Amino acid sequence: xGMMGGGGGGGGRFKMPTPQEAERIAxxxxxxxxDSAITEFQMAQFFGVFGPVIAVRLAGNPSMGKRKAWVxxxxxxxxxxAFQMDNQTLGMLPIRITPSKSVIHTNGLTITPAMQQExxxxxxxxxxx
Numbered sequence: 275x276g277m278m279g280g281g282g283g284g285g286g287r288f289k290m291p292t293p294q295e296a297e298r299i300a301x302x303x304x305x306x307x308x309d310s311a312i313t314e315f316q317m318a319q320f321f322g323v324f325g326p327v328i329a330v331r332l333a334g335n336p337s338m339g340k341r342k343a344w345v346x347x348x349x350x351x352x353x354x355x356a357f358q359m360d361n362q363t364l365g366m367l368p369i370r371i372t373p374s375k376s377v378i379h380t381n382g383l384t385i386t387p388a389m390q391q392e393x394x395x396x397x398x399x400x401x402x403x
Contacts, residue, residue, distance in 0.1 A: 299374055305370070306342045307368060308342060310337070324356045325352025
């Protein structure tokens with residue numbers, strides 16, 4: 275932890291989330307142990323059973339075999355319901371779900387209504403990939 279610096283008693287850089295951010299954080303989950311073959315789109319489909327997913331961000335090096343992700347839902351109850359998936363297998367690995375401590379920054383995938391329609395269409399066709 276010597277790298278960070280951070281003034282007097284740690285946390286010089288950490289700022290409290292704004293009320294708007296806090297509201298988004300409450301609708302966001304952090305997912306660990308994500309199979310690196312899984313895409314943002316697949317994450318959105320997997321968690322979309324609980325309610326509309328509006329953003330997904332994957333982090334980590336795909337060649338490492340596993341990554342982490344953040345999934346933001348349109349509403350808080352969907353995010354709470356998603357905790358049921360803790361320890362469920364996605365791809366080859368059991369995922370670990372914890373509350374997010376931060377908002378998703380926009381370099382992730384933002385799900386547009388058009389994409390939601392497309393996902394619904396694909397779901398109807400059954401994964402004919």
